[in-house]
Amino acid sequence: MDLHPAQVKPARIELIRSLELPDGSHSGLRLKNEVNAGEVLRLRRGVYVRVSDWLNAPPWERHLAATAATQLNRAAPIFCRETALALHGINLLGAPQAVQLRTDHQGGTRLLRPSPMTGSADPTAVIQQHGNRHRNHHQQQDDDGAHFPAAGGAAGVAALRGIPTRLHEHVRPPRTSRPETRRLVRGGFEAPQQELEMGFRDHWPADVAHCLVEDLGLVLADTVPRMEEAAGVVVLDAVLGGRVASGVALTWAGLSRWESWIHSQRLLTRWRRALQFADPLSESAGESLSRVRIHELGFEQPVLQVSFELGSTVARVDFYWPGCGVVGEFDGKVKYLRADELSGVSVEEVVWREKLREDALRARGLRVVRWTWEDLRRPGALEARLRAAGVPLATKKSHGK
Structure with missing residues (x-):
């Protein structure tokens, strides 16, 4: 994350x-x-x-x-x-x-x-x-x-x-x-x-x-329908997930009541589509954008924030495709570049822990695929990674969760 x-x-x-x-x-x-x-x-x-x-x-x-x-x-x-x-x-x-x-x-x-x-x-x-x-x-x-x-x-x-x-x-x-x-x-x-x-x-x-x-x-009702779809989903995921620094909280029901302020049918359609696709379990902009890219590329939508017991520890993964046993992890840079400040451990220690965690997931028979911001900017690169990991295509295109 x-x-x-x-x-x-x-x-x-x-x-x-x-x-x-x-x-x-x-x-x-x-x-x-x-x-x-x-x-x-x-x-x-x-x-x-x-x-x-x-x-x-x-x-x-x-x-x-x-x-x-x-x-x-x-x-x-x-x-x-x-x-x-x-x-x-x-x-x-x-x-x-x-x-x-x-x-x-x-x-x-x-x-x-x-x-x-x-x-x-x-x-x-x-x-x-x-x-x-x-x-x-x-x-x-x-x-x-x-x-x-x-x-x-x-x-x-x-x-x-x-x-x-x-x-x-x-x-x-x-x-x-x-x-x-x-x-x-x-x-x-x-x-x-x-x-x-x-x-x-x-x-x-x-x-x-x-x-x-x-x-x-x-x-949100005035802005999200005017944004690129991915940008709007990033915002709605953050709001519904409570990642609002000012402390204002909103639910799906609380957002839906603002529909009457949207006067264009085109904008209303875009608003409803973004709201339907939003998911509070996405914990960052990178994870939200990943979900949009996965959907745009035609892959099956993953389950979010699934936990696996790994001996004495528990690993919570960003994405999981249970039908094929694939775990997906979005890698932002902050946890590495500012590791000491954020968690009190060195970059080397963070990298080592990530390796051990990934080895333990693989030992359970899971395949692990990782991607970065650069892959999200070049959807072809993300598509290649997901295909190589065995992530299945969606049976039908839908914006539902």
């Missing part, structure tokens, strides 16, 4: 605000000059970050920093869609590409691109200026399936383009047209909301206390 990003401490991003100083001057001018000199970056109006903080942070942390800066920059914003999911600490296959929030303006859905983070400084020069200070360990796969951008080169320059803000019109209530919704919004209507502490994760240092997001059930 792999770990939820809320359990993995990424780089800290300190938000630097422009403020009036005790002598009556303002720090904004000094910070502007530092931006143009390539020493700090402008995240939002009046909010800055250090270059090294930004470039060394994983993508989801940059998105949260931009969200916090937006909270500081706007009056009581209401965050929605993927940004609301990220604020809840729900595992996503990839970091949101924009900070998403509601707007009261009619026809106001649009993308607001930020001012250049480097001001008048050339981004390539900023990368070169700070390159030798950056840690190289981010040139590896993180545990939600994305990659940390490298400290230099094209990925670093892309990271300095900043994160835009996407404004969305208010979601339509049940049995309400868009013109009717606009009239309701002008009269003060707001969709169901909840308040979150933006600092609910220990590693999040932003100088922001609380934020408003739409009700989690509404966010």
